[in-house]
Amino acid sequence: MDWITILAKAFWCGWGAVGFGILFNVPLRTLFAIWICGALGGFLKFNLLLLGAGVVSASFAGALAIGISSIPTAHFRHAPPMVFAIPSVIPLIPGVFAYRTMLGLIKLTGAIGPDYQAIISDTVNNGAKTLFVIMSLAMGVAVPMHLMRKESVKNIRLR
Amino acid sequence: MNHPHEKDINELGGVLLEAGVNLLSSGASCARIRLTMKRLAASFKYTAHISIAPKSVSLTLNNEADALVFNGMRSITAQGVNFKTISGISRLSWDVLEKQYSIQQVRDELDRLMALPHYPRLVILFFVSLAGSGFCFSFGGKLPEMVIAFGATCCGLFVRQEAVKHRFNPFICVYIGSLVASLFAGAFIKAGLNINFEHAFATSVLFLIPGVPLINCFTDLIDGNTLNGIVRGINAVMFALAIALGLLTTMFIYNLK
Numbered sequence: 313m314d315w316i317t318i319l320a321k322a323f324w325c326g327w328g329a330v331g332f333g334i335l336f337n338v339p340l341r342t343l344f345a346i347w348i349c350g351a352l353g354g355f356l357k358f359n360l361l362l363l364g365a366g367v368v369s370a371s372f373a374g375a376l377a378i379g380i381s382s383i384p385t386a387h388f389r390h391a392p393p394m395v396f397a398i399p400s401v402i403p404l405i406p407g408v409f410a411y412r413t414m415l416g417l418i419k420l421t422g423a424i425g426p427d428y429q430a431i432i433s434d435t436v437n438n439g440a441k442t443l444f445v446i447m448s449l450a451m452g453v454a455v456p457m458h459l460m461r462k463e464s465v466k467n468i469r470l471r
Numbered sequence: 472m473n474h475p476h477e478k479d480i481n482e483l484g485g486v487l488l489e490a491g492v493n494l495l496s497s498g499a500s501c502a503r504i505r506l507t508m509k510r511l512a513a514s515f516k517y518t519a520h521i522s523i524a525p526k527s528v529s530l531t532l533n534n535e536a537d538a539l540v541f542n543g544m545r546s547i548t549a550q551g552v553n554f555k556t557i558s559g560i561s562r563l564s565w566d567v568l569e570k571q572y573s574i575q576q577v578r579d580e581l582d583r584l585m586a587l588p589h590y591p592r593l594v595i596l597f598f599v600s601l602a603g604s605g606f607c608f609s610f611g612g613k614l615p616e617m618v619i620a621f622g623a624t625c626c627g628l629f630v631r632q633e634a635v636k637h638r639f640n641p642f643i644c645v646y647i648g649s650l651v652a653s654l655f656a657g658a659f660i661k662a663g664l665n666i667n668f669e670h671a672f673a674t675s676v677l678f679l680i681p682g683v684p685l686i687n688c689f690t691d692l693i694d695g696n697t698l699n700g701i702v703r704g705i706n707a708v709m710f711a712l713a714i715a716l717g718l719l720t721t722m723f724i725y726n727l728k
Binding site: 328331395411414 | 589594
């Protein structure tokens with residue numbers, strides 16, 4: 313993975329976020345900000361993966377960046393932070409790990425063969441990754457709002 | 472607004488409850504519903520006490536002397552995730568405070584917000600399919616897989632929209648969407664195209680992931696709205712199971728391993 317690939321992935325993460333924004337019927341004025349938030353999260357995640365971070369911590373960092381950047385964006389675009397944060401983190405959801413977990417679980421219902429142990433390890437590994445990535449995404453989005461300890465973004469001073 | 476008539480209080484209570492249930496069915500977190508309703512009530516100088524159940528909102532209003540003036544409850548109507556509603560009602564709650572709206576003005580503005588249109592269907596289909604190919608790329612897919620993911624998402628979403636229109640159970644709608652999308656993606660693999668099977672197949676159903684309940688589940692749990700959080704979490708798991716079941720059916724039909 314080189315820089316061009318990372319930029320391209322971030323670009324497509326942004327489009328993924330916009331697609332989900334349109335599916336969730338966000339106001340038109342927020343779409344560009346959603347693209348930026350999604351691309352930022354994707355950029356950070358794939359960059360950290362390149363630097364050798366685990367998928368869980370990389371996803372958490374991406375989600376945290378989205379959560380934090382959604383607060384000033386909410387201020388300037390006049391919409392609640394979740395409107396920006398939820399579509400933007402969806403491209404970070406580990407679809408392939410979830411898929412592998414499901415396949416592994418199905419294989420585990422079959423007969424016990426010589427590779428049964430290997431399937432168990434793979435499935436548990438993929439399942440744990442899926443679970444913890446999804447948890448870290450939700451945390452990364454939810455925590456910045458609570459760290460501010462304000463009732464609403466309108467009360468947060470940005471300067 | 473110092474001594475409103477009883478009719479006004481009933482009208483205000485009705486408006487507040489309507490705002491609350493609309494937020495709930497559009498996918499707002501419990502903290503946001505509570506905050507918005509309390510802010511609206513406070514701008515008319517009432518204190519609101521709110522209880523949010525998974526499918527209904529109850530409200531009592533007390534006046535400045537802390538005497539009970541309104542008591543009501545409303546259950547949600549079926550409606551999908553709609554962030555335009557959430558953002559609009561949240562904005563309305565600020566406008567009421569700043570511009571001193573009357574109850575009738577709040578009612579009119581709420582009615583206007585609820586009547587706002589969705590994006591045109593073709594736009595939704597195109598951009599969600601684009602998102603599908605975007606996911607495919609970010610998981611390492613190349614151009615052929617991205618095109619397949621685009622087509623699969625388009626077909627799956629179209630069928631799911633039709634199923635929603637015919638008022639099927641929401642889980643069945645997701646199952647049908649997942650089944651159609653994976654059948655589309657699987658057909659190319661079955662036809663013997665030299666593509667990465669996993670990328671095309673796993674990303675074709677990603678447009679169905681229950682992102683809003685999943686994240687609201689955690690938001691509610693952190694806020695201490697434990698019951699609502701658990702309900703949303705279980706909902707999200709049920710949707711994920713419906714997606715998996717759709718994929719499984721396809722794998723059974725095509726006999727894929």
